[in-house]
Structures are given as C-alpha cells and as structure tokens.
Amino acid sequence: MPRFPFVSTDIEPERALLVGVERRDATWPVDRSLDELERLAETAGARPVARVTQRLDRPQPKTFIGSGKVEEICGMVHRMDIDVVIFDDDLTPSQQTNLERAVGEPVKIIDRTALILDIFGLHAQTREGRLQVQLAQLQYLLPRLRGMWSHLAKEQTRGGIGSRFGQGESQLEVDRRLIRSRIASVRRDLETVERRRRVQSKERTASPAFRVALAGYTNAGKSSLLNRLTGSSVLAQDKLFATLDPTTRSYRLPGGRLLTLTDTVGFIQKLPHGLVDAFKSTLSEVREADLILKVADASDENLFRQLQAVDKVLDEIGAGTTPAIVVLNKIDCIDDLLRCDLCRIYPDASLVSALTGEGIDALVEAISQEAAARDRIVDLTIPYAHSAASALVHTYGQVMVEEFGADAVHIVAKVPSRIAGRLAPYLEDAPSTDR
Numbered sequence: 001m002p003r004f005p006f007v008s009t010d011i012e013p014e015r016a017l018l019v020g021v022e023r024r025d026a027t028w029p030v031d032r033s034l035d036e037l038e039r040l041a042e043t044a045g046a047r048p049v050a051r052v053t054q055r056l057d058r059p060q061p062k063t064f065i066g067s068g069k070v071e072e073i074c075g076m077v078h079r080m081d082i083d084v085v086i087f088d089d090d091l092t093p094s095q096q097t098n099l100e101r102a103v104g105e106p107v108k109i110i111d112r113t114a115l116i117l118d119i120f121g122l123h124a125q126t127r128e129g130r131l132q133v134q135l136a137q138l139q140y141l142l143p144r145l146r147g148m149w150s151h152l153a154k155e156q157t158r159g160g161i162g163s164r165f166g167q168g169e170s171q172l173e174v175d176r177r178l179i180r181s182r183i184a185s186v187r188r189d190l191e192t193v194e195r196r197r198r199v200q201s202k203e204r205t206a207s208p209a210f211r212v213a214l215a216g217y218t219n220a221g222k223s224s225l226l227n228r229l230t231g232s233s234v235l236a237q238d239k240l241f242a243t244l245d246p247t248t249r250s251y252r253l254p255g256g257r258l259l260t261l262t263d264t265v266g267f268i269q270k271l272p273h274g275l276v277d278a279f280k281s282t283l284s285e286v287r288e289a290d291l292i293l294k295v296a297d298a299s300d301e302n303l304f305r306q307l308q309a310v311d312k313v314l315d316e317i318g319a320g321t322t323p324a325i326v327v328l329n330k331i332d333c334i335d336d337l338l339r340c341d342l343c344r345i346y347p348d349a350s351l352v353s354a355l356t357g358e359g360i361d362a363l364v365e366a367i368s369q370e371a372a373a374r375d376r377i378v379d380l381t382i383p384y385a386h387s388a389a390s391a392l393v394h395t396y397g398q399v400m401v402e403e404f405g406a407d408a409v410h411i412v413a414k415v416p417s418r419i420a421g422r423l424a425p426y427l428e429d430a431p432s433t434d435r
C-alpha cells in the first residue's frame with residue numbers, strides 16, 4: 001500500500017531515476033519537463049541520479065512505457081542502486097502496480113502528482129493548508145490501495161483464525177472504508193476552517209480596499225515581490241512551493257490609497273487536479289481579486305510555457321477574465337538583448353527585479369492606473385459631524401478638490417466604485433460619472 005511521504009526524508013537522500021515521455025503534441029519538451037521534475041525531486045529530499053526518456057504518443061495501458069523500456073529501467077535500478085523511480089506523468093493505479101512488480105521490491109514507483117503531494121505535505125504550515133494537502137493525499141491513495149493484506153484474504157477462503165476479520169470484508173475493503181471515513185472527517189474539518197476563511201474574506205470584500213493577488217509559476221518570486229512592495233518578510237526560498245498558505249498584506253500606494261496584496265500558492269504545469277480542487281478555498285483569494293499580478297521568471301527559458309500554465313490554472317479556478325498585469329521578474333539575471341525581446345513580445349508587461357528593486361516604481365504606477373480605471377468621480381458635501389465619510393474618501397480614494405465651508409466640506413474625488421454607494425447620501429445633485 002503506498003504511503004505518504006513517498007520520498008523518504010531521512011538524512012541519506014534516496015537515489016531517484018526520472019522517467020519522461022516525449023510526445024509530438026507536448027507543450028513542454030521532455031528535457032525541460034524533466035529538469036523541472038529534477039527540482040521537484042530535490043525539493044522533496046531525493047537525489048536524482050539518472051534519466052530515461054521514450055518517444056511515445058500514447059501511453060501503454062499496462063505499464064505506461066513500452067516493455068523494452070521497462071526492462072531498461074529494471075537494469076538501471078539494480079546497477080545504479082536506485083531507491084525510487086519517478087514518472088513525469090500521472091500513472092494509473094494499475095500501471096503503478098505492474099511497474100512495481102516488474103522492478104521488484106523495495107524500489108518505489110511514484111508519479112509527478114505523488115511527488116508534488118509530498119512537497120505540499122512538507123511545506124504546509126497552517127491547519128487549513130495541512131487539511132487541504134491531507135485531503136488530496138487521501139484521495140490519491142484511495143484507488144491505489146491494494147492487496148497488502150492478501151495473505152489474510154487467502155486465509156479467508158480457507159477459513160480459520162482471521163477469516164472473520166471485518167465480518168466478511170477483505171482487509172482491502174476495510175482499508176478503503178477507513179480511508180473513506182478519514183476523507184469524510186478531513187472534509188468536515190476543512191469545511192469548518194473554510195467557513196472561518198469565508199467570514200474573513202467577506203470582511204475583506206466589504207472593505208473598499210482594492211484587492212491585488214500575486215499568482216504565478218512556482219519559484220517565480222511572488223513572495224519576494226510581496227516583500228519588496230510591502231517591506232514585509234514572508235518566507236522566500238529557492239525551493240518549489242515554498243509558500244502554500246496565502247498571506248495578505250496592506251499596502252499604501254504613493255497617492256495614499258490603501259490596497260491589499262495576497263501571495264498565494266504557486267502554479268506548475270501538470271498541476272494535479274485533486275490539488276486544485278483541495279486548494280479551492282485558498283485559491284478563492286485569487287478568484288476574488290480585483291487585479292492579478294501574473295508573476296513569471298524572466299530568466300527562465302520556459303517563461304512562455306510557464307505563463308501558459310499559469311493561464312490554464314487561472315481559467316480552471318474561474319479567474320481567467322480578471323484584469324491582470326504580467327510581471328516579468330528577475331530581470332537582474334538577463335542581458336539587454338533578452339530584455340529588448342521581452343519588451344517586444346510582452347509590450348504591456350512590467351519588467352522588474354524583486355531583488356534589486358528595478359522596475360518596481362513602474363509596476364506600482366501600473367497598479368495605481370488599474371485601480372484608478374475602476375474609480376468613479378464623486379462630488380460630495382459632507383457635514384463636519386460625519387467625519388467618518390470624509391475619512392473613507394481620504395483612505396480609499398484620491399481627493400482632487402477639498403473646500404472647507406461653514407458646516408461641511410466639499411470634496412471632489414475619485415473613489416473605488418465599491419464605496420461610491422456608501423457615499424450616496426453626500427452626493428451633490430449631479431449623478432456621479434464614470435471616469
């Protein structure tokens with residue numbers, strides 16, 4: 001029966017063999033995808049020592065790769081003292097079993113999804129994060145449970161002690177039942193935690209602050225950018241999926257306007273669907289944002305593919321049409337030629353370095369413009385006794401005219417449309433106009 005973690009985190013790293021297939025219609029060339037798998041394996045604590053690839057347009061139903069490749073892998077496993085074979089694509093439970101049989105115990109066969117689930121398990125910090133990962137892990141495990149207790153099943157056919165275990169259920173059925181009930185209990189716990197998040201999120205929705213979410217490929221520098229913008233110290237590491245739990249920080253634009261910035265879990269190509277599903281509450285921070293900063297690593301040769309993968313996940317979570325700014329980070333690592341190319345290919349993108357601060361002012365200006373684009377101009381007369389209303393305008397809007405009369409202040413300001421309704425009692429007779 002497979003168990004988490006799949007990759008041992010003991011002092012001595014497990015020796016891993018990476019397996020990828022080359023498809024004609026693949027977006028990522030197999031080598032690029034295996035480079036990424038290598039980083040994932042290292043993040044999970046393994047030591048990749050070799051790679052095997054095969055050109056294959058359709059996976060073989062029994063073993064995913066062809067029988068000749070399976071034999072080659074068996075030879076390498078024994079020659080190179082491999083502990084774990086990691087496939088870059090998802091394996092069905094039966095393919096996994098057949099491959100394990102072919103390679104022989106105690107070598108483990110795992111796939112990309114299991115590896116990512118392992119890393120998520122290592123990096124989840126909050127209760128919600130841990131529950132989300134647990135749910136995805138258990139759902140992955142359920143169809144993969146198999147006859148670990150088959151000796152008991154055999155006993156059953158012969159009768160004798162143990163034959164009545166589980167009142168006629170095989171151990172496999174007992175295991176499945178236990179996992180199902182664990183899934184139900186994790187779901188219940190998660191619902192409780194999510195309810196609390198919804199309340200907090202509702203409070204944020206009620207807040208007039210403009211909401212910006214940082215979304216992007218894993219390791220693109222989202223946390224570093226949040227730190228650079230807000231002067232905070234969110235964990236930023238040269239590791240894949242260092243951040244799992246969303247962090248929200250307030251940020252004041254140069255004109256004084258308040259906004260919130262949320263850093264979220266990174267995306268990756270072939271992101272396991274179960275994880276997107278399990279993390280849907282966390283990802284709601286992205287879905288509900290007014291603006292998404294799509295952060296990508298400008299120095300990565302897979303930049304274009306990374307951005308494609310990010311768009312795919314954003315579509316999947318229902319944030320595909322949210323206004324966005326493409327932020328190409330790490331420009332301190334690229335030369336002028338590449339810079340020119342990127343400016344040509346992504347004319348609307350912000351080129352920045354979270355490390356050196358280059359381009360950050362222009363990014364802030366682009367965010368200000370996006371926030372202002374959804375403003376309304378209001379002409380208000382607010383009695384001095386209603387100071388909370390003028391404070392609202394000053395905090396979340398941009399004051400253009402302010403005149404102090406005998407009993408009231410007259411203000412013309414650009415304010416987020418979300419607070420325009422709250423200011424309705426103070427509007428001058430003329431209806432407010434869109435910018």
Ligand SMILES: Nc1nc2c(ncn2[C@@H]2O[C@H](COP(=O)(O)OP(=O)(O)OP(=O)(O)O)[C@@H](O)[C@H]2O)c(=O)[nH]1
Pocket residue numbers: 216217218219220221222223224225235236237238239240241242243244264265266267329330331332333352353354355356
């Ligand atoms: N050279 C350079 N390195 C950067 C820059 N921004 C971030 N980094 C490095 O890139 C690595 C990843 O940065 P993070 O901020 O943790 O990236 P992330 O997107 O939050 O990563 P995940 O948590 O995996 O989603 C760290 O080692 C950072 O120091 C930059 O502008 N230039």
